[in-house]
Amino acid sequence: MLNRRDFLRTGLAGSLLLSTRLRGAPATPRPAHGASDPGQARNLIFLVSDGMSLGTLTLAERHLQRWHGRGSHWLGLYAQPGVRRALMDTSSASSLVTDSAAASSAWGCGHKVRNGAINHAADGRPLTPLFHHVRESGRATGLVTTATITHATPAGFAAQVKSRTEEPLIARQYLDLGINVLLGGGRKFFDPALRADGADLLADYTRAGYQVMTDQAALEAAPADRPWLGLFADGYIPYELDRRADAALRDRVPDLATMTRAALRALSTHPTGFAVQIEGARVDHAAHANDIGGLLHEQLAFDEAVGAALEFAAGRDDTLVIVTTDHGNSNPGLNGTGGNFNTLGESYGDTAACFDRLADLRQTNTWVMAGLNTDSTVPQIRDRVHAATTIALTADECDLLRRALRSEPHAAYRVRNSAQITLGQILANYTSVGWAGTAHTTDLVELAAFGPGSEAVGGLMQNNDLFGVMTRALGVGVAV
């Protein structure tokens, strides 16, 4: 077990590794190579940026290149030997466009299920999730997310419920399964004062030996020889951009990379290995909202978590690392501009100038909307948007948003009529980042993997193929 001083030293080594990479030297994952038992992984690290269209990954890459002098950890992997890449088909049993429950279940049990279901077949049959097999093998398990810890994506590896809405039950199932590390939001599904049935799961977890935590300081001091339940928000963890803008939130709530490092610190003390799922959940939420500041900074925060996983995996050949998303969402993308003028005849700027405005964003559009209502005036709207984005909207742009706040329809594509989407569309003039819609897409998505068992990744894969990749690598369960 690491004591606090050891942990601090480990943290320092980690930040040294990170600063090395900031200067352009990506961590080098070692490919699996000829042990007596080829392809056998001791550990699994599964990283998912929820709702990440390829455009989102590209925007983060371009931003990092222009403002930080390096690329993303994710795309940096593609230059490394031994890293496999595939395109993944994410369709579900009920739709060309999956939701997170069906997508994570496909990974988690090897079957495509209907949207909304978690590890349940269409005929109601429960299907055994990955972490049951992992537990049987004697390994430790962990879930880390910026959504509620009981949300669909983490639940897909560990829970069995007919509907993803059964989060209070999922909270109980995690305890029954004995998951070793749970870090995220969602205190409302554990706290008796916030649960509809009044059950005190915080007490139940404590009785079972869990270290129950609600802030960053407790996480950093948590003993690695006990299981962890870290709940850092009643609902979702705040958006990274808003978390960083608020000193109290910054101090109390850990970011995804911090949670990831902590989880790996605890899980890696387990003598027979571990499996962990780490989710950047709110990339999806920001995409639904056409919120470019939210989206960019959620994806950057996710990429830091990828970096933390690479720090752990560097120099080891016993850990299968998978980096992917469960589906695209809203297809954001930097559009080439020129000749894009406002109603005053002023140019919004060329493509690069527009894109670089992303570096000036201070708060999410969700923060903007929280300060506006149906009575907001044009000056109030202008001031609020400027405080969040440093962008000065014209009077007619403010008036468009004012009318959207009063539910006056104005858009040809109906999903664009809401006030929040209207704001996202107005800002697209200034950032040149446009959006194709407001929902999940059927697009093929990126999948990267390295380490033992990753040899099976390549070409065009179905999402449920990953279950077999993981179970074969870990030597658990039965092939589907």
Ligand SMILES: [Zn+2]
């Ligand atoms: Zn979604």
